[in-house]
Amino acid sequence: MKKLAVCLTLSLAALVPFGQDSKAAANFTDVGTTHRAQAEIYYLVEGGITSGVSETRFVPEQQVTRGQAAAMLGRTLNLNGEQRLTNFKDVGKNNFASGYIKQLVDKKIISGYPDGSFKPDKTLSRGEMAVLIGRTFEYQSSSVSVAASSLMKKGIASGVADGSFGETQTIKRGDFAVFLARSINADFRTADTEKFDHDFYVDTKDGSKLNLRTGPNTSYPSIASIPSGKIVSLAYSVGDWAYITSDNVKGFVHSAYLQGDKPSDKPDPTPPPVVDPTPPPGKKPLSDITVVIDAGHGGWDPGATANGYIEKNLTLNVAKKMEKYYAKVPMKAKMTRTSDTYISLDARGDYASKVKGDIFVSIHINSHTGSSANGTETYYYTRSAAVNPNVSQSKALATYVQNRQLEAWGLTDRGVKIMNLAVLRQNTVPAVLAELGFITNKKDMGIMGTEAGREKMAKGLFLATLDYYYYYENRKDVLPLYSTVNATPSGKLH
Ligand SMILES: [Zn+2]
Incomplete structure (x- = not known):
């Protein structure tokens, strides 16, 4: 129901011609046509991300406070700015930025001081600005x-007059507007550094067209409407909005309407479930096969964290998406966890035997102290001491899992590796562990951080399990199962 409401708002907004916008265009007497930050200030005001101190004055030379910066960044990410209690002694519910400060603290974008204060009225330095923008837009920002x-x-x-970044200098409202607008919309930048290199299908679900807007919220005008089913290319995300290009027009769409799969023209695109085909002689029916899906970490164990992302949440999200694919096929899926709970490594392997699982796929996300490490790898375990005797099965499964991951995301191929991990070693069924990508790498998270990207990966992992049964177990009765996602077998790889 929530999605429907969004659709309606988008379509109604598209009917209002640009000139008749109910909001009067801003006109600041202190930001004239020759002002250095003119375009950027009006761009942010248009999207409601900042405003003047009055209807006629923006005061671009005034310094930016930490509270003001939090409000602007919060609005950029479309956070809920409703004023509320915070944990800071100097930010009461009545502070205009309390809602944004609370949300940005939760997202680990901004923090307070060791004495429990936030100092909302303290002016912001250029160095602090760089770190805040870096965390908001998921740039590398481990230090100033x-x-x-x-x-x-x-x-x-760019730097200041002496050639340094001037990190201790305070920042003015006009300059903050320039940096923020350039971060949001690459068209404002002085260098062309973004590549539109991730393709997605537009899927509006109801066949309506998708508005391409000049900024990342519905206050920005629509400059094009994209038919459902069209392929668009993504450069980066600003919160839940995606900066894309379609027919050489660049702009923003809500990422809820981008999907990894081609949507069908028909209202119900889901193919009917496959009825259990006849198994090959001597093999159990597919309906007796259980794939155990293991979402890595959980509960008090967050796994890797970086740039506001937490591994345990991402792995659970992909696992849940993967589980859904088994609903249309005779094979079953069982999840080691379906919520944010802690499960020991041994218990995960035990679970596989308890539910009479046949194969085990553990989902994880890699991390590294540096931000350049990137790519996808898959592990299995092979040592003779292993409790798990299914070495060749595990290796074949790992090969198909790695192959479908690369197909889904196209990240760097780090290969299939032998790794002594408890969930692989202490397991009684063919078991693999997929490291989808690096939480510490921006390019990897550019895909992994989106719903559409995770959907692609979940589908890839599902297909890898079909490939394993089709090729390694030589089960031709698996073939009709591919049709549920309009796919075909990968090719024999083991
Ligand atoms: Zn992990």
């Missing part, structure tokens, strides 16, 4: 200098 260099490389900021 790393964050500053990210902004400079992307053509978002």
